[in-house]
Amino acid sequence: MTAELATPRLLPRRLGLNRPKLEVHEGDLARADLILSHATHCDPQSNAALLGDKRLLFSASGRSFLSYAPKGRTWLAFGAPVGQAEEAISLAKRFVAMAQKRGAKPAFYGVGPSFEPIAAALDLQKVKTGERAILxxxxxxxxxxxxxxxxxxxxxxxxxxxxxxxxxxxxxxxxxxxxxxxxxxxxxxxxxxxxxxxxxxxxxxxxxxxxxxxxxxxxxxxxxxxxxxxxxxxxxxxxxxxxxxxxxxxxxxxxxxxxxxxxxxxxxxxxxxLNTSPLAGVEPCSSSPFVTNLAKLMYEHGEKLYNFQGVRRFKNKFHPEWEDVYLAAPKGVSHFVALARATLLINRPL
CATH class of the missing domain: 3.40.630.30 (Gcn5-related N-acetyltransferase (GNAT))
Structure with missing residues (x-):
C-alpha cells in the first residue's frame, strides 16, 4: 500500500469541466478548505461543505464557518460550526438569528454529541435521526x-x-x-x-x-x-x-x-x-414522539432511494461503536418538517 497524502491539503486547480450550480463563490470554498485544514475538534462530515451545494456563513474573524441550505421556509445547517472552538456558539446564534429575521425556521442536521454545548447554549431541542459508525x-x-x-x-x-x-x-x-x-x-x-x-x-x-x-x-x-x-x-x-x-x-x-x-x-x-446510517436506531413505540414514528415511516418508504438496511449491515461487519446523530432546532420549529426537507436536500439531484 502506498500513501501520498499531502499535509497541509492542496487546493485544486480549475479543471474546466461542467459542474452543478454552486450556492457559494469558488473563493469562499477555498476559504472553507483552508479553515478545514487547520480546524480542531470538527467532525469529518464538515468536509461536505466543499460540495458547494450549501451556503457558507463565516465568523467575523473569518476563521470559522457554518454551511447551510434553505429549503422552503426551513434553513438547514449541516453539522456544527467549523474552525475556532470559541466562536462556535456565537456563529450558531448568528445563523439562528439570521434565519428568524428572514422569516425562516432554522435547524441543525447531522449533529452528534460534540454539539451538546451549542444545543444547551441556544436551548435547542434534539431528535435522534440516525447513528454514526465509529471504529x-x-x-x-x-x-x-x-x-x-x-x-x-x-x-x-x-x-x-x-x-x-x-x-x-x-x-x-x-x-x-x-x-x-x-x-x-x-x-x-x-x-x-x-x-x-x-x-x-x-x-x-x-x-x-x-x-x-x-x-x-x-x-x-x-x-x-x-x-x-x-x-x-x-x-x-x-x-x-x-x-x-x-x-x-x-x-x-x-x-x-x-x-x-x-x-x-x-x-x-x-x-x-464510517459515516452516518440515516434513521438507524429510530424505533417507534406507543410513547414515542410523533416525529419518531414519522421518521420510522420515512425509513421504511425511503429504502428504495437509499439502501438504509444494506448500509447498516455493511458497516456492522467492522464491529464499530454506534454514536447517536440528531437534528436540533429551537422551540416552535417542526422537527419533522426539518427532517423531511433535509431528506429532499440529500436527494435533490433526483
Missing part, C-alpha cells in the same frame, strides 16, 4: 475471530496482486476517465442516484479537493475508489464516496476498508468514521 483505531487489529472474513478478503486480494494507493488532493486529475467510468457503472445499480447536502457526489471539482484511495490490479488498473474526509487534528478520519466498477472482484470493499483502517492507524488517526 476506535487505537485498539483496532485484524486479529481475532470477528475479523476473520475481512482478513480472508484482504489476504486473497494481496495474493492476487491487488494494492491500495492513497494520494493527496488533486489525484483525480490523473485518473479522471477511469474514475468517472467506475462511478457511472456503480450508479446504474443505485435506485436513488447521486446525493447531496450531507453526502458526496461524483463532482470532479469536489472529489479533487479530497484525499483519494484507489484499489488497483497488478497492472495498475483501478477497480474501486473511495474519497476520504480527514480532520486536521487527526481525532477522526471519515469516508464519503465508495464506488467499485463492474470488473471489481468480490470482497473488494472489505479489502479496501481493511487497508484504510491499517493506514489510518499508522498515520496516528484516533478513530475511523
Amino acid at each position: 476506535d483505531l487505537t485498539t483496532f487489529s485484524l486479529d481475532g475471530k470477528q475479523r476473520q472474513v475481512i482478513r480472508t478478503h484482504r489476504n486473497r486480494h494481496i495474493k492476487n496482486q491487488f494494492s491500495v494507493r492513497i494520494e493527496g488532493p488533486g489525484a483525480v486529475r490523473a485518473n479522471l476517465s477511469r474514475l468517472q467510468t467506475i462511478s457511472d457503472q456503480w450508479l446504474v445499480h443505485q435506485a436513488g442516484g447521486e446525493k447531496g447536502f450531507g453526502l458526496g457526489r461524483f463532482d470532479v471539482h469536489y472529489v479533487d479537493r479530497l484525499p483519494l484511495a484507489t484499489v488497483r490490479a497488478e497492472d495498475g488498473h483501478i477497480v474501486a475508489f473511495a474519497c476520504l474526509w480527514p480532520t486536521a487534528d487527526k481525532s477522526r478520519i471519515g469516508i464519503d464516496l465508495m464506488r467499485y466498477g463492474e470488473d471489481a472482484p468480490n470482497g473488494v470493499m472489505d479489502y479496501l476498508f481493511a487497508e484504510l483502517f491499517l493506514w489510518a492507524k499508522a498515520q496516528n488517526y484516533q478513530a475511523f468514521d
